Amino acid sequence: MPRPPRLSPDAVAAALTGLPRWSGNADGLRRTVELPSFRDAVAAIVAIADVAEELDHHPDVDLRWRTLHLTLVSHSAGGVSELDLELARRIDALLP
Numbered sequence: 001m002p003r004p005p006r007l008s009p010d011a012v013a014a015a016l017t018g019l020p021r022w023s024g025n026a027d028g029l030r031r032t033v034e035l036p037s038f039r040d041a042v043a044a045i046v047a048i049a050d051v052a053e054e055l056d057h058h059p060d061v062d063l064r065w066r067t068l069h070l071t072l073v074s075h076s077a078g079g080v081s082e083l084d085l086e087l088a089r090r091i092d093a094l095l096p
Contacts, residue, residue: 006077015085022088026080028073029088033095041066044095051090057083
């Protein structure tokens with residue numbers, strides 16, 4: 001199945017207005033979230049993993065104690081695609 005193409009910088013900037021917890025540009029989206037405990041952070045990763053598997057699109061996740069650093073980029077597209085925006089929306093629905 002073909003993957004979506006890279007979005008233009010203007011399209012990504014416009015999409016970020018609807019994703020206020022995320023920052024970035026056409027090269028990648030980033031979000032950091034601090035959770036109440038290490039276990040909460042690990043549980044969040046598991047929930048994100050379930051969504052990522054459903055979308056067949058996987059974020060880069062860096063866990064530092066109870067802080068998650070998330071990066072979304074469609075490597076096959078060489079930057080941000082519609083899949084990244086959808087994954088960001090789905091992650092926002094899971095996290096505070």
